[in-house]
Amino acid sequence: xxxxxxxxxxxxxxxxxxxxxxxxxxxxxxxxxxxxxxxxxxxxxxxxxxxxxxxxxxxxxxxxxxxxxxxxxxxxxxxxxxxxxxxxxxxxxxxxxxxxxxxxxxxxxxxxxxxxxxxxxxxxxxxxxxxxxxxxxxxxxxxxxxxxxxxxxxxxxxxxxxxxxxxxxxxxxxxxxxxxxxxxxxxxxxxxxxxxxxxxxxxxxxxxxxxxxxxxxxxxxxxxxxxxxxxxxxxxxxxxxxxxxxxxxxxxxxxxxxxxxxxxxxxxxxxxxxxxxxxxxxxxxxxxxxxxxxxxxxxxxxxxxxxxxxxxxxxxxxxxxxxxxxxxxxxxxxxxxxxxxxxxxxxxxxxxxxxxxxxxxxxxxxxxxxxxxx
Numbered sequence: 228x229x230x231x232x233x234x235x236x237x238x239x240x241x242x243x244x245x246x247x248x249x250x251x252x253x254x255x256x257x258x259x260x261x262x263x264x265x266x267x268x269x270x271x272x273x274x275x276x277x278x279x280x281x282x283x284x285x286x287x288x289x290x291x292x293x294x295x296x297x298x299x300x301x302x303x304x305x306x307x308x309x310x311x312x313x314x315x316x317x318x319x320x321x322x323x324x325x326x327x328x329x330x331x332x333x334x335x336x337x338x339x340x341x342x343x344x345x346x347x348x349x350x351x352x353x354x355x356x357x358x359x360x361x362x363x364x365x366x367x368x369x370x371x372x373x374x375x376x377x378x379x380x381x382x383x384x385x386x387x388x389x390x391x392x393x394x395x396x397x398x399x400x401x402x403x404x405x406x407x408x409x410x411x412x413x414x415x416x417x418x419x420x421x422x423x424x425x426x427x428x429x430x431x432x433x434x435x436x437x438x439x440x441x442x443x444x445x446x447x448x449x450x451x452x453x454x455x456x457x458x459x460x461x462x463x464x465x466x467x468x469x470x471x472x473x474x475x476x477x478x479x480x481x482x483x484x485x486x487x488x489x490x491x492x493x494x495x496x497x498x499x500x501x502x503x504x505x506x507x508x509x510x511x512x513x514x515x516x517x518x519x520x521x522x523x524x525x526x527x528x529x530x531x532x533x534x535x536x537x538x539x540x541x542x543x544x545x546x547x548x549x550x551x552x553x554x555x556x557x558x559x560x561x562x563x564x565x566x567x568x569x570x571x572x573x574x575x576x577x578x579x580x581x582x583x584x585x586x587x588x589x590x591x592x593x594x595x596x597x598x599x600x601x
Contacts, residue, residue, distance in 0.1 A: 234294045235260045236310040239328050240431070241290035244281070250328050251311070264291060297431045306405050307332045319343065322557045323450040323476055327429035330447075333405050334425030336396060338451065341551070342372045342519055345448045345473070347466040348382025348458035349491050356459035356491060357385060359483050359510075363456065364389035366510035370519055375400060375448050377441075378413055378426075379465065382458050387420055397424040400448045402440035406432035442468055449473035453555065454517060457482040457504065460494025467494045470504060477557065477589065480504040481513055518553060518586060537582075540565075541573055548583060548591050556589040 228234075239250050239260065256275045257263055263271065268282040301308060309315050309330045317338040320326045330338075346363065348356060360382060367374065367390075374390050376383040378399035390397035399420055401409070405428055408414045417426055429447065430440065445468050449455055455473040457480070460466045470480050482504035485492020498504035507513055514520055537545065547562055548554055556574075560567045574591070577583040584594050 228291065228295050230264075230291065232260065233298060233308060234291055235264050236329055237294035237297050237308065237431075238264065238287070238290040240429075241293045242285045242287065243290075244284060247325060247327050254312075263287075293431075300406065300432045301331065304405070305333065309338070315339075317451040318558055318561060319452065319555070320447065320450040322561055323446065325446060326450055327447065330427055330429055331405055331431070332425050332427050334398075334421040336373065336398060336425040340371065340373050340396075341553075342370070342517075343375060343452040344372055344513075344517075345375045345452040345455040345469065346382075346386045346458060347376055347448065347455065347469050348386075349460050349464060349466060349494075350379060350381035350383075351461070351491055352381045352385065352459055353489070353491050355485065355489075356382060356483075360385045360458050361389050363458070363510040363513070364395055365393050366514060367395045368393050370514065372396075372519065373398060373424075375452055377402070377444055377448055377465065377469075378408075378417065380410060380412075382466070384413060384416060386458075387416055391416075391419055391423065394423075398451075399424075399426050400444050400451075401426060401428040401430065401436075402444035403436040404428060404430045404432040404434045407436075409436040441465055442472075445469040446472050449478065450476055452478065454479040454481060454513075456480075456507065456513065457495050457498060459483070459485065459491045460498075461490055462493040462497065464494065467498070470498055474503055478555075479517070479587070481507040481516075483507050516587065518590075537577075537580075538573075541577060544570070544573055544577065545582060545593065549593055552592050553586060553590040554592075556591065559591060 253263060253275060254260060264287050268279040271282045272279040309332060311321055311328045315338060364386065372395060374386060374395055374397045376386040376399060378387060378401060387397050387399055397420055399417060403409055405426060408417045420426060445465055449469050449472040455470055455478060457466050457470050473480050480503060482495035482498045484496055484499055484506055499506045543563060547559060556567065560570050574583060581594055583591055585591055
């Protein structure tokens, strides 16, 4: 077996006793991922402070063999592997403590485009929910919005289909490997999505769509998006799980209200009543709340504004916000490799100086008149 860095990256998920959180913690102490697989248990213990027995139980050779089989399958079927340290990995998802270390993608789409929104809902959609869903997706046309959902029965499938109908890029996040489509009735839909969007998963081929995989799927849906919209939901179910996860990630959540006695509206009404979701009355109100009415400016047309009175770190903050308008606070922290506490102090000075303003949802932009274009 001719080992490459891709082998080590893929094998990370197969290590016994190592989940995404621990994997990232280990990587923070090691000079490279290769070290985790080539150094002795004693050497790894000396570096990390963990016991040699912990590394001895990882089954590293077995993990590499499994990774080799996965890579062979992915190469044969045109599946892209994206590691969390790659620039192509979703920067929004990378801000979530429980994010996977690797994603597998079928299709071509930039996971770091300016605007990502999750649209989810019940499997038992009503005519009311279907109409809301259609109006919502139609309002996204031409606004550089990528729509993410879970390719499940009901609202999820409608979301993806309406995206195809209206030319809105869409990503389906799966609770299983890319060697199958579940439910199988969505195979044709999935094939069309790949042409103008993508299918995405953290699971390798052979992983079944087991019940415990779907909350894991939902955290990716919520984590890679700026906001989550619940169209219809019963009092429990996957869409509510996605909404609660989005709240825990400090992302905006929206819900359409429904009739009090309508079963498929109970979850949305409860989210709104408990202030865990903004009440969404119309499709346009979401775009207005997110301030996504205007077109996204091309970076090539932007000209950085220089403020000689600012410190170097403040200049970097201004330039990053100018490159990524309405960037979220936690995303900006990751892009600049600055602790949020330090960033907040610098942002306070920039706000007092009239250079930066904070928008709803902890988004940041330069004040009007500060930005200039060529």
